[in-house]
Amino acid sequence: MAQPPPDPQFVLRGTGAAVHALHFSCGGGEPDVPILFSGSEHGCIHAWNLKTHRVDAALDGHGGKSVCWLETMGGKDRLLSQGRDQRICLWDLAEGRTSVTDSVFTENVGFCRCSLLKVAQGRWLMATAAKALEEVQVLELPSKTSVCTLKPEVGAKLGMPMCLKLWQVTRGSQPSLLAGYEDGSVLLWNLSMGKVLSQLTCHQEPVMSLDFDSEKAKGISGSSEKVLSIWSLNEQQNLQAQQTHRLVNAGISDITIRPDKKIVATAGWDHRIRIFGWKKLKPLAVLDYHTATVHSVSFSDHKNPSERLLAAGAKDHRISIWSIYTQT
Amino acid sequence: VCFIPGGLDCSVSFVSQILGKVCIRGRQKEILSVLVPHLTDLTKSDCIWQRICWRLVECVPDRWMEAVVLGFVQKAPGADVLSRLLGNLVVKNKKAQFVVTQKMLLLQYGYTTAVLQNLLGYLSLDSLRRALMIKVLQELLETWGSSSAVKHSPVEQQQYISKAILICLSHLKEPEIESCRQELLMSMMEGVKCHLDSSLPQIRRLGMIVAESISSKITTDGPVLKFQYEEDDEARELKSLLVQAPLLSVLPDLPDNNRNENAEAALPAVLESNGKSPTETTHVMPDGDSDAELDSDDDLVPYDMSEDKELKKTKAPVYIRDCIEVLTGSEDLDKWEEAVKALEGLVRKNPAAAREVSVELAKILLHLEEKTCLEGFAELRQKAQVAVLTTDPIPVAQYLTSQFYSLNYSLRQRIDILDVLVLAARELSCPKAHGKTKHSGAQNPCIQLLPESDSSKDWRRIVDERIKSKTRRFAKGQSQVERPSGPNEFSSLAGHFFFPLIQNFDRPLATFDLLGEDHFVLGRLVHTLAVLMYLAVNTMAVTAMGKALLEFVWALRFHTDSYVRQGLLSCVSSVLLSVPAERLLQDVTEELLETRLWLEDVVEKDPDGDCRRLALQNLLLMENLKKKLETVPS
Numbered sequence: 001m002a003q004p005p006p007d008p009q010f011v012l013r014g015t016g017a018a019v020h021a022l023h024f025s026c027g028g029g030e031p032d033v034p035i036l037f038s039g040s041e042h043g044c045i046h047a048w049n050l051k052t053h054r055v056d057a058a059l060d061g062h063g064g065k066s067v068c069w070l071e072t073m074g075g076k077d078r079l080l081s082q083g084r085d086q087r088i089c090l091w092d093l094a095e096g097r098t099s100v101t102d103s104v105f106t107e108n109v110g111f112c113r114c115s116l117l118k119v120a121q122g123r124w125l126m127a128t129a130a131k132a133l134e135e136v137q138v139l140e141l142p143s144k145t146s147v148c149t150l151k152p153e154v155g156a157k158l159g160m161p162m163c164l165k166l167w168q169v170t171r172g173s174q175p176s177l178l179a180g181y182e183d184g185s186v187l188l189w190n191l192s193m194g195k196v197l198s199q200l201t202c203h204q205e206p207v208m209s210l211d212f213d214s215e216k217a218k219g220i221s222g223s224s225e226k227v228l229s230i231w232s233l234n235e236q237q238n239l240q241a242q243q244t245h246r247l248v249n250a251g252i253s254d255i256t257i258r259p260d261k262k263i264v265a266t267a268g269w270d271h272r273i274r275i276f277g278w279k280k281l282k283p284l285a286v287l288d289y290h291t292a293t294v295h296s297v298s299f300s301d302h303k304n305p306s307e308r309l310l311a312a313g314a315k316d317h318r319i320s321i322w323s324i325y326t327q328t
Numbered sequence: 329v330c331f332i333p334g335g336l337d338c339s340v341s342f343v344s345q346i347l348g349k350v351c352i353r354g355r356q357k358e359i360l361s362v363l364v365p366h367l368t369d370l371t372k373s374d375c376i377w378q379r380i381c382w383r384l385v386e387c388v389p390d391r392w393m394e395a396v397v398l399g400f401v402q403k404a405p406g407a408d409v410l411s412r413l414l415g416n417l418v419v420k421n422k423k424a425q426f427v428v429t430q431k432m433l434l435l436q437y438g439y440t441t442a443v444l445q446n447l448l449g450y451l452s453l454d455s456l457r458r459a460l461m462i463k464v465l466q467e468l469l470e471t472w473g474s475s476s477a478v479k480h481s482p483v484e485q486q487q488y489i490s491k492a493i494l495i496c497l498s499h500l501k502e503p504e505i506e507s508c509r510q511e512l513l514m515s516m517m518e519g520v521k522c523h524l525d526s527s528l529p530q531i532r533r534l535g536m537i538v539a540e541s542i543s544s545k546i547t548t549d550g551p552v553l554k555f556q557y558e559e560d561d562e563a564r565e566l567k568s569l570l571v572q573a574p575l576l577s578v579l580p581d582l583p584d585n586n587r588n589e590n591a592e593a594a595l596p597a598v599l600e601s602n603g604k605s606p607t608e609t610t611h612v613m614p615d616g617d618s619d620a621e622l623d624s625d626d627d628l629v630p631y632d633m634s635e636d637k638e639l640k641k642t643k644a645p646v647y648i649r650d651c652i653e654v655l656t657g658s659e660d661l662d663k664w665e666e667a668v669k670a671l672e673g674l675v676r677k678n679p680a681a682a683r684e685v686s687v688e689l690a691k692i693l694l695h696l697e698e699k700t701c702l703e704g705f706a707e708l709r710q711k712a713q714v715a716v717l718t719t720d721p722i723p724v725a726q727y728l729t730s731q732f733y734s735l736n737y738s739l740r741q742r743i744d745i746l747d748v749l750v751l752a753a754r755e756l757s758c759p760k761a762h763g764k765t766k767h768s769g770a771q772n773p774c775i776q777l778l779p780e781s782d783s784s785k786d787w788r789r790i791v792d793e794r795i796k797s798k799t800r801r802f803a804k805g806q807s808q809v810e811r812p813s814g815p816n817e818f819s820s821l822a823g824h825f826f827f828p829l830i831q832n833f834d835r836p837l838a839t840f841d842l843l844g845e846d847h848f849v850l851g852r853l854v855h856t857l858a859v860l861m862y863l864a865v866n867t868m869a870v871t872a873m874g875k876a877l878l879e880f881v882w883a884l885r886f887h888t889d890s891y892v893r894q895g896l897l898s899c900v901s902s903v904l905l906s907v908p909a910e911r912l913l914q915d916v917t918e919e920l921l922e923t924r925l926w927l928e929d930v931v932e933k934d935p936d937g938d939c940r941r942l943a944l945q946n947l948l949l950m951e952n953l954k955k956k957l958e959t960v961p962s
Contacts, residue, residue, distance in 0.1 A: 002632035249639045263628065270639040277628050285631040325628055 005285045008320040009309065012048055014055060017041040018292075019313025020068050021113075024300035025076035026050065026307075034302070035076050036311055038319055039067025045081055047093070048319070050309075061089050061100050069113040073124060073141070080126075082106075082114050088128065090142070104144055107131035110160050116141075117166035117175055125191075127164045127177055136161050136179055138191055148194045150177065152187070159183045162207050163221075167214045180207030180221055186231065188239055200239035202229035209255045211264070213278065218242070220281075222252030222266055230281055245281050247274070251293075258299045258308075263325055265310055267294035273312050275324060287322060290314035340380060341387040348392030356399030364403045364413070371412045382415035393423040394431070401432065402439070407449025419456050429464050434471060437488035441569070444492055452499035462504060465496040466511065472538065473519030479888065482935050483530055490534045494569040497545050509546050516542040527848050527891035533557045534566075541570050644670040648681050648689070655692050661700050668696075668708055675715040686720035687727050694731065694741060710748060717752040721821045725749070729828035735837055742840070742849055746856040749825055757818035757863045822864035826873050830857060830880055847889045854884070854895030861902035871915055874907040878919035885926050890936040897942035900927070904949045909957055924950060 021039035034050040043062040046055045062083030069082040077094040086109065090102040112129035119125050123140060125147060130137035136150040152158050159182025168175040176197070177189040184203035187196050203223035210221035217233040228245040251269025257278060258264070264276045273287040273294055292315035300309040310322045350359045370377040388396045397417070404410040418425045432439065432447060451461040471477050472489055505512070516539050523535020536555035543553035557563065642662045645651050651674060654660070654667040675682045675689070682689070693713045698705045717724045731737065732745045833842050833853065842850045861877055864870045881896045900923055904912070912920060927950075930943035 002630060005631040005633075248636055272636070282628075283630060283633060284628055286633045286636040288635065 005287055006322065006324060008287075008289055009323045010053055010321050011289075012036070012038075012053060012319040012321065013317065015040045015044070015046055015313075015317050015319070017044070017317060018066075018295065018315040019317065019319055020066055020295045021070045021081075022296045022298040022311050022313050022319065023070040023072060023079075024298055024302075024309070024311065025072050026309075027301045027303060028075065032076075034300070036300075036319070036321075037070045037072075037079060038313055039070050039081060039083075040317075041066040043067060043083060043085075045070065045079070045091075047076075050321075057093065057096075057098055059091060059093075059098050061091070062087065068111065071114070071116045073116070074118070080114075080116065082128070084109075084111075088114065088126075102142070102144070104128075104139065106137070112161050113163060115164040115166045115177070117168065118171075119168070119175060120172070125166055125175055127166050127179075129161050129164075133160055134158055134181075136164060136177065136189070138166075138177065148191055150179070150189045150191075150194055152181075152196070157183060158185060158187070159206065163209050165210055165212050165219075167212055169214055178210060178212055178219060180210045182206040184223060186210060186219070186221055186239060188233070188237065197237045198233075198239040200231055200241060202231060202241065203227065208252055211255045211257045213257055213261050215261060220255055220257070220264060222255050224251050224269075226250045228252065228255075228266065228281070243281060245276070245283075253293065254296045256297050256299055258310075259301060260305070265297045265299065265312075267297040267312060267314075269293045271314070273297060273310075273320075273322075275310075285324065287312075287320075287324075289320050290316050290318065292316040340384045344384050344387035345389065347384070348388040348396055351395035351399050352392045356395060356403075360399045360403045364400070364405075364409075367413055368405065368409050378412055378415070381413050382417070385414055385417055386420065390421075390423050393421065394427050397424050397427045398432070401428070401447050401450075402443055404446055407446050407453060410446050410450040411453045414450065416454060416456055418451070418460060425460070429460060429467075433464060433468060433489075433492055437485040439488075441491055441565075444488075444495055445569075448492065448495045448499060458504070461496060461499065462508065465493065465500075466508070466515075468493050468496065469512070469515040469519065473515045473522065475522040475525070478522040478526055478531060478535075480935055482937060483528065484937065486531060486534055490538050491566065491569060493538055494541055494566060497541055498570050500545065505545060512542055512546050516546075527851050527889050533563065537563060537566050541567070544570075640666075642666055645674070648674050648678060648685060652685060652688065652692060655696065665700055665702050668702060668705065668712075672708065672712040672715045675712065675719055679719045682716065683720045686716055686724050689716045690724045690727050694728070694744070710744065710751070713744070713748045714751045714755065717748060718755050721752070721756065722824050725821065725824045726828065729825070732829065733832045733835075733837070733840070735840070737840070739846065739849055743852050746829075746852050749829070750856055750859050753818055753822075753825055753860055753863050756821060818863055819867035822860065822867045822873065823869040826857065826860050826864070826869075827876070829853065829860075830876055833880070834883070847887070847892055850884075850887075851889060851891040851895050854892055854899060858895060858898040858902045861899060861906055865906040870907050871911045874903040874912070875916050875919060877903055878916060878923055882919065882922060882926070890934075890939060893930075893934065893936065893939050894942060897927075897930070897939060897946060900946050901942065901949065904946065904953065909953045912953065913957060920950075 015038060017040040019038050019040055021037075023037045024034070025037065026034035033056070035056065036048040036050055038046050038048065040046070043060055043064045043066065045059040045061070045067055047057040047059070048054070049056045059079075059081070061081065062085045065083045065085040067081050067083045069080075071080045072078060073080055073090070077092065079091040079093055080088060081091065082088045086106055088104040088106060089100045092099055092101045106128050108129040108131060110129050110133070114126055114128040117125045117127075122142075124142075125138055126141050127136055127138045129135070130149060132151075134152050134156075138147040138150070139145065140147050161179045161181055163180045165178045166175055167178065175191055177191060178186060179189065180186050180202075183201075184205055184207060185199055185201040186207060187200075188198040189195070190197050202221050203225060205224040207221050207223050210219060212219040219231055219233070221229050221231070223229075226247045226249065228247060229241065230243040230245070231239050232242050234240055247268070249268065249270035249272075252266050253269060254267040256265055261278055263284065264278050264281070266274045266276070268274060271288065271290045271292060271294060273289075274283065275285040275287070276282060277284055290312065294312050294314040296313045298311050300307075300311070302308045306326050308323070308326050310324055311319055312322070313319045347359065347363075350356075367377075367381050371381055385396060385400070397414075400413060401410065404413060414424075418428050428447060428451070432443075448461065448464075451457045451464065468489055472486075472493060478486065520535055520539040523539075524532055526532055526535075536557050540553055540555055547553075640662075642660070644666045645654060645663075648671075651667040651671050654663045655671075658664055658667075671689075671693075690713065693709055693716065696709055702708070717728070728745050728749060732742055833850070836842070836844065840846060840849075842853065857877060857880070861870075861873055864873055877899050881899050884892065884896060887893055887896070903916075907916065924947070927943045927947050931940055931947065934940050934943070
């Protein structure tokens with residue numbers, strides 16, 4: 001008899017609005033406090049202290065517009081936040097400060113979350129949806145210079161880019177970008193030449209979220225329908241469909257693979273978080289706590305595997321923290 | 329009997345006469361069982377022998393021709409053998425033609441399918457005779473399509489004619505079909521109508537199968553007529569007739585060749601299957617390996633995910649009044665579906681609440697029509713109705729029985745009322761085995777809750793089993809373990825269910841005439857009354873019910889529909905089984921005697937086999953009752 005699924009370890013309340021973005025910063029050992037950043041629909045970014053379960057700092061820099069993406073640039077003192085006010089802000093949080101040191105005005109009115117990749121010490125690449133509806137812009141940070149603009153060919157009819165993932169095989173090798181579009185296809189872009197290497201139609205509906213495992217060259221994407229699609233990248237850098245998984249209820253808003261590549265978590269429109277084994281997409285658990293659409297899931301980056309956590313933020317203003325499959 | 333060939337100009341007329349005389353005396357089997365195999369061998373390749381054989385049968389005098397022809401047709405192992413033996417006898421001889429085309433097909437119906445195959449195959453094998461076959465087909469179709477034949481002739485005869493039609497169709501060739509396509513179509517339309525009007529499901533099914541077969545033959549392109557019916561052995565057998573049976577006579581002639589052929593055919597099949605299995609196993613191997621390799625790494629144990637179901641937008645209603653509100657007023661189809669699904673459970677869980685609104689619920693359910701494509705809607709509605717009726721029997725039964733005779737209900741609704749009454753009665757009465765000794769092989773006579781509508785056969789079967797259990801007394805089998813018994817809740821209610829139904833059957837209304845067109849409903853009503861009577865065993869009202877029922881039966885005993893008559897006979901069985909014998913003989917004597925006279929009449933003269941059998945069983949029951957009373961010391 002299988003055990004019933006576990007309850008959340010704790011629940012963070014107090015954001016006051018639907019939670020759209022989550023990011024853990026727990027990599028530093030003692031005496032650093034493990035922090036969870038959450039972005040809400042009212043434009044507030046909260047830094048939650050995971051030891052006291054209270055808000056350490058509240059950052060308001062997007063003029064009341066929803067924050068849809070959060071990422072730290074090398075440690076928890078520098079935070080990038082993307083809001084629907086068409087701005088990406090860089091925050092300086094060292095020594096208790098809360099100020100915006102820099103910002104990028106993307107002029108993009110869509111919902112596409114950015115993607116950040118560290119390419120060298122002190123250098124990052126960030127992919128973001130650009131002003132023109134179908135385009136993706138890649139910027140180098142912190143210089144904010146444009147590396148390339150990825151324009152699909154005329155007549156491709158891909159629609160808006162919905163989700164982005166920058167990746168490289170190893171530190172120092174050529175970075176590539178995987179982008180999921182409104183028409184349900186996933187494209188692999190070569191950044192140096194700005195060209196499409198491969199295209200795969202994974203879904204009939206817009207690709208809501210995707211994640212990629214560069215070690216196994218295998219990726220997963222979810223959309224607004226009932227199907228999860230697993231695809232892989234072969235030697236010739238071609239995308240191939242590998243497997244699909246049918247869900248009970250339609251709609252996925254976020255997918256994330258745990259850093260140790262053992263499990264995958266999906267955030268569903270049916271209020272449930274689903275956990276799958278990453279090797280063969282074996283369904284492992286269905287976590288049913290929230291009472292509204294789950295917008296975001298995130299795995300923590302604890303150095304100690306037994307402390308690892310999974311956070312889920314939903315429309316019901318709550319963030320649930322789970323400790324699941326931490327023994328492996 | 330050997331014939332000496334040679335250049336002799338022999339006359340076989342003497343032999344013909346002997347043959348004829350022997351056959352007319354009834355010794356066809358003996359003489360032909362010797363003669364026919366010999367002739368079969370001799371005529372196989374020898375033309376002279378064939379001619380001799382033809383002369384032989386042609387010379388049989390007319391008065392004995394029928395017997396000889398019948399014997400040959402029955403004895404010949406195949407249509408082509410018959411063709412060799414008889415030649416064109418049917419074309420040349422009037423009497424033979426009459427026997428083959430009219431008597432064997434239309435006037436008698438006792439022959440086996442093989443004989444039919446022989447006969448019709450024989451007719452199809454020669455061009456001269458094919459014209460006769462077409463004529464035969466037309467006459468068969470005329471009979472098949474005539475409504476009086478469908479109503480009055482026995483089921484066995486109708487089956488026989490259907491088989492003959494199917495075999496003829498299998499022999500028809502394209503040009504012939506072309507020429508008589510219109511006629512076939514017209515006769516099929518008429519025939520289908522008469523068959524579907526019938527109350528007996530067997531006749532309906534025969535009509536459907538034959539119509540489908542005709543349609544498949546005459547429509548070369550485009551959609552073919554397709555009916556939905558129960559496929560069982562009989563249907564499959566009939567449909568197999570449509571495909572021409574292979575000539576059976578080939579096998580005995582070439583035993584060696586055939587065996588070789590069979591062996592060869594068997595070998596490739598075996599090789600194929602062997603060939604398939606290694607590849608299958610090789611396919612399994614790699615997957616198995618890769619599975620094993622991955623699983624050993626994957627030690628993540630899944631949690632219980634049984635709660636992971638489809639997210640429903642609406643919740644099921646929890647109160648009965650909510651259900652009522654949704655079912656009567658709401659436009660929200662999701663809520664409506666949930667209410668329909670939840671209703672039976674709610675009624676059973678809250679009997680007090682249900683009793684307050686029982687008649688209203690009954691009214692709503694009776695008029696409830698399917699709004700969405702809900703699976704099992706009819707069953708859900710029926711179960712809910714039964715639940716309401718069992719929770720608050722008296723007012724709801726009053727309501728339902730009064731509505732049965734009211735204006736402006738569809739036949740389906742009236743039959744629903746009857747079904748619901750029966751199911752509720754069964755549930756309330758829970759009859760148990762009376763622990764009587766019976767044949768160890770006999771089936772369980774207890775009534776299980778069997779599936780609902782179209783269960784007239786089931787009711788009869790139950791009553792039959794009951795009769796069986798009572799009439800076979802000489803062998804003492806093991807007695808069955810007593811099932812746990814409960815109080816019979818039906819006892820005080822039987823009258824409320826029964827009498828209102830029986831009251832108004834002869835008053836025709838504008839839209840409902842039991843004695844006229846709606847005799848199907850009358851049949852169902854009669855069967856319902858039989859079951860209610862049976863379930864009323866050991867209740868207070870049973871004698872009065874029995875009396876009323878026998879009068880009812882008397883009034884309807886000459887009804888033309890055999891389904892109704894079968895129902896009436898099961899009513900009589902129920903009366904005899906349920907009313908205690910003493911009461912029967914004291915209070916119901918006159919009706920009993922009249923019924924007995926009627927039963928004797930039915931046994932002798934009724935055209936329907938089932939009716940005769942039921943009547944016979946009833947008479948046996950009566951005899952047993954009499955004997956039982958005589959042996960009881962008074």
